Amino acid sequence: MENREFYIDKDGFKIHAKLDFPEVQKEKMPLLILVHGLTGHMEEVHILKVAEIAVKSGYACLRVEMYGHGMSDGNFCNHNIAQWVLDMAYVIDYAEKLDFVSDIYLSGHSQGGLTSMLTAGLKGDKIKGLMPLSPAVCLIDCCKTGIWLDGSSFDVVNIPEELHFWEDKYVTGNYVRVARSLRIEDAIAAYHGPVFLVHGTGDETVPVSDSINADKLYENSVLALIPEDTDCYDYHLDQVAEVIEKWLGEQYTANKY
Numbered sequence: 001m002e003n004r005e006f007y008i009d010k011d012g013f014k015i016h017a018k019l020d021f022p023e024v025q026k027e028k029m030p031l032l033i034l035v036h037g038l039t040g041h042m043e044e045v046h047i048l049k050v051a052e053i054a055v056k057s058g059y060a061c062l063r064v065e066m067y068g069h070g071m072s073d074g075n076f077c078n079h080n081i082a083q084w085v086l087d088m089a090y091v092i093d094y095a096e097k098l099d100f101v102s103d104i105y106l107s108g109h110s111q112g113g114l115t116s117m118l119t120a121g122l123k124g125d126k127i128k129g130l131m132p133l134s135p136a137v138c139l140i141d142c143c144k145t146g147i148w149l150d151g152s153s154f155d156v157v158n159i160p161e162e163l164h165f166w167e168d169k170y171v172t173g174n175y176v177r178v179a180r181s182l183r184i185e186d187a188i189a190a191y192h193g194p195v196f197l198v199h200g201t202g203d204e205t206v207p208v209s210d211s212i213n214a215d216k217l218y219e220n221s222v223l224a225l226i227p228e229d230t231d232c233y234d235y236h237l238d239q240v241a242e243v244i245e246k247w248l249g250e251q252y253t254a255n256k257y
Helices: 044-055 081-096 110-122 137-143 173-179 185-192 209-217 236-253
Strands: 001-011 013-021 029-035 062-065 101-109 129-133 162-164 170-172 194-198 221-226
Touching: 001 081, 001 173, 013 044, 013 081, 029 044, 029 081, 029 173, 029 221, 029 236, 044 062, 044 101, 044 236, 062 081, 081 101, 081 110, 081 173, 101 110, 110 129, 110 137, 110 185, 129 236, 162 173, 170 173, 185 209, 185 221, 194 209, 209 221
Parallel strands: 029 062, 029 101, 101 129, 129 194, 194 221
Antiparallel strands: 001 013, 013 062, 162 170
16 A cells, blocks of 8 residues: 655654555545554554555555654653543644545544544544544553552552553653543543444453443444454454454445545
8 A cells, every 4th residue: 555654743743644545546535543552653563454454445544653652752651641632633633634535534542542532522523433443441440440451559649650561661640640530431422423343352451341331332333342352453353354344334335435
């Protein structure tokens, strides 16, 4: 697939981006904005597969790397979810001005999936469809309860200055302060467009219940469960590609692109 690599300038802050195009390009076409997860980047296998399916289905795909990740500006340790939401909102504003874009679809993986859900709650009028992949809604609960994804714990009253994830990765206490103030229920209630949730039932990082519960709350959603698969779809990425291609194709046909 043809792609262009560049930076989106946000008041001097550089957001690394790649824009992928289908082989047959129309004057106007839908655009899928695609975001990675926590510690991730735009060249991960599952991200590339989703981009590949999008362009195969007639969409352009804008892959972006969030604050402190990949080749975008910012230090990982200083990022937080609200920051990602604001950056994603800015990317949507950027995409809306591209002359070939007919409609904008939004997708993200894990923390990016949570970010896409929160952003859709803010800018639902700009988003034609939403596709959270293994959305890590649990991150909000982790920051409220003080029990992290790996089972380690921290004091929610006296929040430490640094919280380590694994190896050399850590965030500041502000990550926790911001995350526990977020209300995913409000974001879900505020978005009325079509939603397609994809989650592996064997996900040991983000519980599949995050997507099951979200599916119950969205007014117009479909949930695809991938049997025994992981957070990044290490076992059945072909099945993930198949269900995504079907949903994107249905949206393409229904909207007569």
